[in-house]
Amino acid sequence: GQSLEQPSEVTAVEGAIVQINCTYQTSGFYGLSWYQQHDGGAPTFLSYNALDGLEETGRFSSFLSRSDSYGYLLLQELQMKDSASYFCAVRPITGGGNKLTFGTGTQLKVEL
Amino acid sequence: DAGVIQSPRHEVTEMGQEVTLRCKPISGHDYLFWYRQTMMRGLELLIYFNNNVPIDDSGMPEDRFSAKMPNASFSTLKIQPSEPRDSAVYFCASSPNPTNEKLFFGSGTQLSVL
Numbered sequence: 418g419q420s421l422e423q424p425s426e427v428t429a430v431e432g433a434i435v436q437i438n439c440t441y442q443t444s445g446f447y448g449l450s451w452y453q454q455h456d457g458g459a460p461t462f463l464s465y466n467a468l469d470g471l472e473e474t475g476r477f478s479s480f481l482s483r484s485d486s487y488g489y490l491l492l493q494e495l496q497m498k499d500s501a502s503y504f505c506a507v508r509p510i511t512g513g514g515n516k517l518t519f520g521t522g523t524q525l526k527v528e529l
Numbered sequence: 530d531a532g533v534i535q536s537p538r539h540e541v542t543e544m545g546q547e548v549t550l551r552c553k554p555i556s557g558h559d560y561l562f563w564y565r566q567t568m569m570r571g572l573e574l575l576i577y578f579n580n581n582v583p584i585d586d587s588g589m590p591e592d593r594f595s596a597k598m599p600n601a602s603f604s605t606l607k608i609q610p611s612e613p614r615d616s617a618v619y620f621c622a623s624s625p626n627p628t629n630e631k632l633f634f635g636s637g638t639q640l641s642v643l
Contacts, residue, residue: 459620460620517562517630517632
């Protein structure tokens with residue numbers, strides 16, 4: 418089965434850097450994705466790591482280490498609009514390779 | 530492209546009533562997913578379709594839930610009879626192919642069963 422754990426809440430100040438961790442227990446997956454969801458909104462895709470290492474997309478970067486069963490999303494130069502929930506997700510190889518399974522989610526609060 | 534379109538945006542109904550949620554995926558996307566989101570259980574996959582065919586419905590809670598996709602541009606999720614514990618936000622998402630990790634979500638339907 419799959420289990421992705423994230424901190425429930427993270428608080429940071431505007432302009433700072435914040436890291437949101439995702440630890441997982443899964444039998445195997447194609448890659449690690451990250452989604453952002455504002456209150457009352459829909460999840461939107463942020464990034465994807467198929468391989469170990471760092472992927473950078475503007476202010477956001479995502480990292481994956483399969484050997485450590487660990488990944489994170491790094492947000493730089495935080496802005497108030499980054500206040501949202503962030504979910505990691507995996508597409509497991511077994512049990513249906515097309516099913517994207519989401520983590521527990523982290524609510525990020527950006528303060529002045 | 531208008532994106533994934535869901536209706537209604539909000540639905541309030543009484544226990545025992547039938548509820549039908551609707552979804553129009555992005556044109557050309559072969560995969561359609563129905564998710565349910567609650568505070569307690571997070572984002573749960575209920576069922577997904579490939580080329581209008583249901584592939585995996587193992588996430589459907591019970592027989593009261595059913596989903597159909599009569600054509601490439603329309604899907605429904607039906608709950609009959611509805612119960613208060615079905616209250617949640619139901620999202621529809623589509624994807625162009627199975628190797629694409631990027632799902633495109635609709636705005637969701639906020640369902641409240643009284």
